[in-house]
Amino acid sequence: MKIPFFVVILIVSIQLSGQNKDSLDLLQDILKPINTETVGNLYKPNYPAGIYATKLDFIRRTPSSLTGVSPFRRKDKVEPDNDSIYLHTLFYYENTNKPVRNAFAISFKGHVFFQLRAILNNRNATDRAQKADYPIMFAMAILGGDNYMYTEAELSNHWASNIASLFGQIGAEIAEGAIWSKGIVWDIKKQEFNIFKSCKDYNQFIETLYPLGIQACETQQPDLEFVRKVMNSIK
16 A cells, blocks of 8 residues: 555654664665656745845845855765656765755755744744644745746645644544645745745635636635646746
């Protein structure tokens, strides 16, 4: 039976409480590169390469550090081919082989990656119920423009996950429904992230900006392929 990606991440995150080198390598093994064709012509914003430790550094387009980093496993020195890129990854310092744990964003090979911890720490006030099982992971902005940058990441509802943990197998099924790949927008003018927690939440975000982007909400979560098209129209 094929195990859903979010279940794998959940299982691994439980094993990572010690956050040692071996367990970090285990997580990186799961995060495989994808071909860029699967998400179209990926967005490359004009940000100088480097680590942006704070939101202010990112807004100023001034890297906090130029220390070399890599999203690829350094111990075997094997990198994916030039046609592949990671949408979700850990970043490692090249000089120490240790993961980057505290950053707002990283600009790497023309792409911008937001750390999940930074997304949660700088989110819209209405998105407080969201959490990440492994917050030092990074998610790449796949499109953007003068108004927004858009990415997607595995986030769960904090309250639903906590309730699920109390009810054994039934709780596990509830937890499955609480974890989704969710659309996330960096609002350049408001300088905050907006997480599309549900289809209804997405519609509330888009209704005044682009009424043609409203979805029928036949499921709890919005259709992310359609969300990408809409965000590409208002970026």
